[in-house]
Amino acid sequence: MGDRALSRRGFLAASAAAGLGMTALSGCGGDSDGGSSDGTTTIEWWNISTTEPAKTVWAGLAKKFEAQNPKVKIKIVQLENDAYKSKMTALTASGKLPDIFHTWGGGVLKQQVDAGLVEDLSDKTKPWADALLPVAKKPYILDDKPYAIPFDIGMVGFWYNKALFKQAGISTPPTTWNGFLDAVRKLKAKGITPLALAGKEKWPGMYYWAYLSMRTAGIDALQKASDDKDFTAPGFVQAGQHLKDLVQLQPFQKGFLGAAYSTPTGEAATVGNGKAAMELMGQWAPSVQADAGKGLGKNLGFFPFPAVEGGKGAITEVFGGGGGHALRKGAPQAAVDFLKFFASRSTDMELVKKTGTLPVVQGAESALSDPNPEAVQAQLKAATGFQLFLDQAYAPAVGQEVNDSVAALIAGSKSPEQVTQSITKTAKEEQ
């Protein structure tokens, strides 16, 4: 048997290597400087388009760019949302980012900028970046400097199954929170699961609390709370209470606490297969529903998050974010060229047409053909306020704590007050 030659050293090495091995993981990452002897430049492009049709369309765009620029090779690295965030954390710590990488802007981008890892695009993207939709550029402007170029902008709202609403006798989508709770009750009464939620991933649950906070406390209060590191204002407790009211109706699908978002048994598939009537999700929802499940086609509708009676916020204030591409500090010129190519009108039209993103280049609206993206686009254009995703807007620890404590509220282990206290505590710990 193997134990004959056991030595203490072996034991120690094994325990040590396994115990702390995780630290070593942070060291791995690509570092290609790109240039090679024959004059071709290879640029690495990290994105999160892992679902169809975006995956194929993006690969096709990279090919097209390569054809236009024979001396440039693009290496695409595609990672699923959460894996991407983890991997980027490790890369950020190692001090070297990919040439072109996906970003949501806000607090995470700011940390990367503060660490000196991101290229300032002020001069490099003049003048073509001026033609982009101002609201889409907003999340990436830090200290008045743009650090990323958007390719998508959008907002979160309720995506609902018109057929199931009809079946439950709901003629028009609710515009108030009480009306919404009524709709949930009606759906339940008909034996229809009202809402799908990816409880395992936590961020979809955060959307409810964030929107409710915007509706009760208001957008300014969210900004102020972040600045003052104090989330204990009554408006936030009320937001939690409203969410608790919803949770107590047991509106979510069976096993939602363990459900993921985009897997075949996840939130998107549950709605896409007609097994739940609604989900609170961003503008990408239709394409993921169709990829993970069957998709609802014409039965899919969109309505904005309802207003809360007596709250400070209006139904026209939107919560969302987009997607953009940032460059690592010192990225080759080819990477800038690619950003320009990706923000061109023809690219944007193709993205809008084929992958369901919302136009960020002025004039690309003409490519919209589906009423749902049009509805979202109309909401965005008429928006009276904009709040970036909380887990992106705040420092990572605070954002994660929001996700985590709201998840606990939904699971029933934290009270609305405790949620605000936990977030405040974490915010105060971050200097």
Add this chain to the structure above:
Amino acid sequence: MTSTSSTSSTFLPDKRSGPGVELPPPAANFVPGRARRRLLNWLTAVGFQVPALVLFIGLVLLPMLFALYAAFFRWGGFGMPSDYAGTGNFTRLFQDDVFLGDLWRCLVLVVLSLVLQLPFALAMAVALNQRLRGRAVYRMLFFAPYVLSEAITGVLFSMVFAPDDGLADHVLGAIGLGGLGGEWFADPSYVMATLFLVLMWKYFGFHMMLYLAGLQSIPAELTEAALIDGAGPWQRFRNVTLPLLAPTLRISVFLSVIGAIQLFDLVWVITQGGPDHHSETMAVTMFQYGFKRYQVGYASAISVVMFGICLVFALAYQRFVLRRDLEGATTNMRGDGK
């Protein structure tokens, strides 16, 4: 992630090279100078050791020491740690309900492994050590899950235990036990039980293989002698097989406990520690803080505590449980190690 699994699998072969390098040089009877020969031997030894040493120091020892250092700072992972926090991270750790829960869940896993998994593996090993039609097939089948990667196992079982749609619920429904179908991984009260089921499925084959190897090294004469003395099956097992299998059992217990302390990949893939932290392990908490919240100092403190637990357990286990086994194997090197 892979580090956890790879250590456990490469664990045994490593041992053979144990303290090997300082073997006495073979008797030199032709002499162009003993000293020169010695020097050559020494250089050869160093030459062979350097690559391994460099890797070990660079990739294991230094990161470990650095983690220990970082554990005393509030540090976000950028630049060098500078905001000294004293033992703040550690006091925070032991007031953190999630971490205390991690320790409790770790204990639960260890106890369940020792009480259910290892006896089950032993029973299977004893059964498959009999002459039996197609036993090689059974052995292979039971060992197969161990070969599967943790990530694949995780994805597989998230599907099997998907509420309503999963295989588990379908099977229960088909045999008329539909009422037993549950939320499996989604229910805070059952998640650990379901998780343990998966762990058991994945790892019992490995322990079974260890036991089988151990069983085959037990001389048949001893069992025969016991048979002639009139010992029944239970007595033969209790008084012959079990004592002779003891060294193997002790190793398997050790591996099982260390594995439970460091459990990460399966949990991460299946539940990410949820719902509401009810399946979180120390390694998952460490990952959350280190790689999602950028509180690397705090995460380092967690990894240091994990390391401490492993170390204390390994030393204590070796001192009190494995001593007999080690003495038998190292009698010729008494002075060198305890």
